[in-house]
Amino acid sequence: MPQPILTLPAPAKLNLMLHILGRRADGYHELQTLFQFLDYGDELSFSVREDGKICLHTEIPDVPHDSNLIVRAARWLQEQSGSSLGVDIWLKKVLPMGGGIGGGSSDAATTLLGLNHLWKLAWSEDRLAALGLTLGADVPVFVRGRSAFAEGVGEILTPENPEEPWYLVLVPQVSVSTAEIFSDPLLTRDTPPIKVRPVLEGNSRNDCQPVVERRYPEVRNALNLLGKFTEAKLTGTGSCVFGAFPNKAEADRVSALLTETLTGFVAKGSNISMLHRKLQSLF
Incomplete structure (x- = not known):
């Protein structure tokens, strides 16, 4: 096995708020959301191949190799750049699928940024983000690596600096279908647009939450349990739900009470992703 x-790292993200303004003609939804990263995530390792093959050596249950966003990102970058190089990739997966914390999108962004360096492409962040958008609406924010107020389908990003508390994230053992939630007839789709400042002052509603709570009692239960200690x-x-705490000790204390019945983790909020901090230290 090559070394x-x-x-x-491929960090998790949180949506600190999510407002849905309307449905577009193409079926996508106009939204406003505030992204923040967590110092917690997956980990990808890369080794360059000379034969042009893209090989992900970690199997993900129910995700065929060629359908994995990591493989799709690598092949798309290879095709668009004209690179003759390939790559071996190993994934250490800790972020849940269908959790709303960006696991697949983050893995794809880490792949794009990592291969940009390994294949010596010298693509700009703008170009990588535009390529990432074709893979998923959340990929650009991971490519750029800065907390941001997002508009459009999530691709129009304005850097922001919300507070960086400690979070307890609970992971109900259910995978939520994003398409199912966005197609629900009871989903709120007419929230008036806001400026970012009211968001930072506490306008933190998630328009998807009532629909998800109604469809997934496991999520409703997690929200109710965490809500006894902080705003959940x-x-x-x-499916993931989260609450902010002023320090790690308090987050750990509540985690110890709740994770007997629920899976969860404690992580620090960060306005610069740990991926970008790692890249800055390396290059």
Whole structure:
């Protein structure tokens, strides 16, 4: 087995709020959301191949190799750049699928940024983000690596600096279908647009939460349990729910009480992703 020559994190994200403004003609939804990263995530290792093959050596249950966003990102970058190089990739997966914390999108962004360096492409962040958008609406924010107020389908990003508390994230053992939530007839789709300042002052509603709570009692239960200790919120379309704490000790204390019956983790909020901090230290 070849030795990895580059190992990079793929951090989780939270949606600190999520407002849905309307449905577009193409079926996508106009939204406003505030992204923040967590110092917690998957880990990818890369080793360059000379034969042009893209090989992900970690199997993900129910996700065929060629359908994995990591493989799709690598092949798309290879095709668009004209690179003759390939790559071996290993994934250490800790982020849940269907959790609303960006696991697949983050893995794809880490792949794009990692291969940009390994294949010596010298693509700009703008170009990588535009390529990432074709893979998923959340990929660009991971490519750029800065907390941001997002508009459009999530691709129009304005850097922001919300507070960076400690979070307890609970992971109900259910995978929520984003498409199912966004197609629900009871989903709120007419929230008036806001400026970012009211968000930072506490306008933190998630328009998807009522629909997810109604469809997934496991998520509703997690929100109710965490809500006894702090304001509990849904991230994205779930299934993960989170609450902020002023310090790690307090987050750990509540985690110890709740994770006997629920899976969860404690992580620090960060306005610069740990992926970008790692890249800055390396290059």
